[in-house]
Amino acid sequence: MGGYYGLVFLVVFTLIPARCDESCGGRDGRAGEAGAPGRDGYSGAKGEKGDTAVMLQGPVDEAVLRKLKGEAGGRGQQGVMGPKGYRGHLGAAGKPGEPGRPGAEGKGIISGGQGAQMARSAFSAIRTHNSYPVIGRPITYGPAEVNTPEAADKDFNEATGHFTCRVPGVYYFNFHSVAKVSMCLNIASQALTTSLGFCDYNRNTDQVNRNSDQVLSGGVVLQLAVGQKVWLESFRDQQRPNELRDNQDKQIIFSGFLLF
Structure with a gap:
């Protein structure tokens, strides 16, 4: 036959495990270093709308509500004022109120317990004379045309020309x-x-x-206390000397009364 037969050698190796004591053990390895942070991932898809909340029956825990409540937002701008509404219907009349308490007892303005009827004072006196009134002296008069009140002592004295306040108050003189x-x-x-x-x-x-x-006129409003006097007198200004000696008729009317 042509060719040749090869020789086949079967080599059998027998592996015998080696024995090793503790001295041949390896060392523990070191912990690895943390790797660099990875990049952000893509946003996930929007979830579906949740179910409507259901109001629980029974008392509500305020502590839970405070936790669920979000932070208060900023104050918004004031809105445009709306149109004025229609006037409402007039309501029914209310019930009558209770009577008030009685006021304090009034006091008479006249000493000695006299009533308000005595709080009157008025006078009007006339001086008719041909001489000029003495400069700087109170003018005196004839009998007064009017002199109230009906008190024993009159407020106005024609002989002295003085009005003496008996009823304190506000007076008008002219x-x-x-x-x-x-x-x-x-x-x-x-x-x-x-x-x-x-x-x-x-x-x-x-x-x-x-x-x-x-014709000369004048007047004044005065607030008088008890005992104060009011009178009329002449004074020297730009009169000529012959005018002060004039003997023609002259008339002066002096009046006054209590306002309040």
């Missing part, structure tokens, strides 16, 4: 004078801090106009 010469009159009182003078001058040189009447 005067009128008629003369053919210049006239200056002053309302004087202890209740005044300054004089209230009034003047009217006759500067006409012709005989006709010089004999015409000159």
Whole structure:
């Protein structure tokens, strides 16, 4: 036959495990270092809408509600004012209120227990004379045309020309004078801090106009206390000397009354 037969050698190796004592053991390895953080992953798909919450029966735990409640948001801007609403219907009348308590007992303004009927005071006196009133002296009068109240002592004394306050309060005083010469009159009182003078001058040189009447008026409101006096007096200003010696008729009316 052509060719050749090869020789086949079967080599059998027998593995015999080697024995090793503790001295041949390996060392423990070191812990590995932490790796670098990985990149963020892609956003997940939006979840489906949850079911509607169901109100539980029974008492609600406030502590749980406070935990579920979110933080308060910022205050929003004020909205535009809406149109004015229609006026509502008039409601029914309420019940009558209870009567009030009685007030404090009133006090009379007149000493000695006199009533309000005595709280009156008024006078009006007239002086008709041809002489000029003495400068700086209270003007005196004839019998008063009016002099109230019905008290024993009159408030106005014609002989002295003084009005003496008996009823404290607010008074009005006025005067009128008629003369053919210049006239200056002053309302004087202890209740005044300054004089209230009034003047009217006759500067006409012709005989006709010089004999015409000159009318002078004045008035004042005063708050008087008991005992304070008010009177009328003349004073010197720009009158000519011959006017102070004039003997033609002159009339002065002095009046006053209690307002309240």
